[in-house]
Amino acid sequence: EPEVTQTPSHQVTQMGQEVILRCVPISNHLYFYWYRQILGQKVEFLVSFYNNEISEKSEIFDDQFSVERPDGSNFTLKIRSTKLEDSAMYFCASSPALNSNQPQHFGDGTRLSIL
């Protein structure tokens, strides 16, 4: 069964450094998402992406964050200048269609640790 894959599984970065998290969504999916889960807390929506542009973003997704689909397969989340509070699991997800009655398929996540 096709899967969403995320790399790396664990990223350790110094505060203030830039980090790029990578995702390969399921190949025929059109909607892409990033979520994060701070340890012990809820999964929170960050951003959705469709047709090469952001379709919705949360208030967490400030100017330090950006997303990109640099080619036909990858979907990346960049954090420009990391802060301690960016430490979390970051999940990428994809769904097949515009119809919101479609499940989102999640990757295994990248654990981001900011020192």
Place this chain on the structure above:
Amino acid sequence: SQQGEEDPQALSIQEGENATMNCSYKTSINNLQWYRQNSGRGLVHLILIRSNEREKHSGRLRVTLDTSKKSSSLLITASRAADTASYFCAKSGATNKLIFGTGTLLAVQP
């Protein structure tokens, strides 16, 4: 806020017993989805129930939705040790984003 809450926060049962988890929400939804998360892993989609549906089944899973009470429940029948995980409901409204609840940590004792 659309955020819902699950209860109980934690549930411990014996293998073979049924487990019921509940989810409440505050605003209107297009659908409600249930996910499972094993420790340190990603979210696995279990069932999606649309706002015009009242009940759905998938194997040992049964989900109900009561839009008048703004609540949903997930029933796992004949539980197994492998069902041990956190279970989350997630609501989808007018946009595609999912709003997750707080989750129920289920422990199934062998």
